[in-house]
Amino acid sequence: MRERLTVLFTAVPQSGSQYEHMRAALADCPEPGTVLNWLRNSHSARLLTNLLATGRPLTHDDLDATADNRSAAMTAEYLRGLLMAYRVLPERDELTARITRHLDRVATRHPDHALLLRSYVRWSLLPRARRHQRLRGGGTKHRIRWAYIRINTAADFLTAMAARGLPIGQITQHDVDGWLAAKPQTRYEARDFVVWAHRRHHTRALVIPHRRKADPVGLDEDSHWDLLHQCLTDTALPLEVRAAGSILLLFGQHLTRIAALATTALTTTDGTSCLTLNHTPIPLPDSLARLLCDLAARPAPTGWAANTPSAWLFPGHLPGAHLSSAVLGRRLAANHIPNRPARTTxxxxxxxxxxxxxxxxxxxxxxxxxxxxxxRASTDWTTYLQARLQNRNRGSRIT
Known part of the structure; x- marks a missing residue:
């Protein structure tokens, strides 16, 4: 492993470089086989080798320039996480950077609409995405995907209207209805852009309804509390599954926010353990407090994640990163804890x-x-009365 590291960092000075901390951390990894496999087989290690060979100081822009397709973008993002964890690259506002980079790609494909799309993103999407991230925290992937969908749908809407010879100021409700009718499930997201465009006086008052969502289906009360009791008491379950399941079943938190909980969210004041999910510390029951304290105090994971101190209750396999919500969801499902029904209940x-x-x-x-x-939680007798009336008309009774 040390020989491979020496070869990798040959192109940079032995001391005083931005890679000094990374080189030392990798050399001291408690599992050298993990580092060796990464150096031998990883696309991200090959990308780092190519970037080091240039002899120039590495920047975020250098990584962005390599992300010319989906596979390359995933490799670049993986390497970026490593380099930021090892202090080779500074932290950056990944939310803004990713949304802006996607906007540039869409604007390049649709140059006739680039000015309008850039205004929409700059004055509407980006401020809301930043505000959401600042106020509610959680991972950035969900909010980035939210912005991607709206940028793509706005570009598709403008392109379809331009194909009909319609500038944005001449679009009518009839044109919008016809466009929606073709693929309604994917095109309702254009509502966000259309509302913004009308407020900015770019278009008429056009109506795109909210996409209909099915009412969430919850668990029955007995099953819900049985699952919570199992998470709090069943030591046969993995510790992270018990902790995440308890937070999900008790507080209805989205998995993106559970996975991104920092260790600082768990505090103890005057003998009372509290969990801060937003800005308000919530006193915890003793059983859940003990469970989360055990989770925070457990030894650091081995492999990649052992190279840097973890600031997360649910650390991931990448140094300095938390567990992804997708992985956490799969672990809960494998232990028969349904995500959406549990959150709904x-x-x-x-x-x-x-x-x-x-x-x-x-x-x-x-x-x-x-x-x-x-x-939704309020008692509503409308459905009951309607069912009773229908049954009475059919000659049956309902009690």
Missing amino acids: ALIALAQDLPPAILGPMLGLHPITAAQWRR
């Missing part, structure tokens, strides 16, 4: 007891979302 249970003004800030929910959960 937990939020309904909380919304029955807490008003939206408290529920939202406590869990990091948008005020509108908190109000929707409150309405």
Whole structure:
């Protein structure tokens, strides 16, 4: 391993370079076989070798320049995570950088609409994405994907209207309805762009309805509490599954936010352990407090992640990175803990007891979302009365 590292860093000075900390950390890895396999077989190691061969100081722009396709972009992002963890590259606003880079690609493909798309992203998408990240935290991948979808849909909408010879100011509701009818499920996301364009006086008042979402299906109450009891008491389950499942079943947190919980979110004051999911410390039951304290105190994972100190309750396999929500979801599913039904039941249970003004800030929910959960949790006799009337008309009774 040391011989391979010497060859890798031949093109850079032996001391005082930006790679000095990385070279020392890799050389001291407690599992040299992991580093050796990475050096031999990884696309990201080959990319690093090519970048080092230039003899120039490495920058984020150099990595961005290599991401000319999906596979290359994944390799570059993997290497970027390593280099930031080993302090070769400084931290950057990845949310802004990724959205801006995608905008540049879309603008290159649609030069006639580039000015409008750039204004939409600069004055609407980016500020909301940053605000969401600042206020609610969690991973950036979900918010980046949210922006990608809206940029792509806006470009498709403008291109389709231009193909009909319609500049944006001449688009009518009839044109919008015809465009929606072709692929309604994928085109409803254009609503965000159309609303922004009207507010900026680029277009008429056009209506694109919100995409219909099926009502979330929850667990029955007994199953929900049985799963929570299992997570809190069953030592046969992996520790991270028990902890993540308990947070999911008790607080209804999205997996992207659970996976990104920092160790600083767990605090103890006057003998009471609290978990901060948004800005409000939430006192924990003793059983859950012990579980999360055990999770935070467990030994650092081996392999890649052992090279840097972990700031996450759920550390990932990459140094300095937390576990991805996709991996966490698969681990929960493998232990028969359903993500969406569990989250639905937990939020309904909380919304029955807490008003939206408290529920939202406590869990990091948008005020509108908190109000929707409150309405969903409220007792509604409309369905019952309608079912009773239908059965009476059919000559049967319902009690």
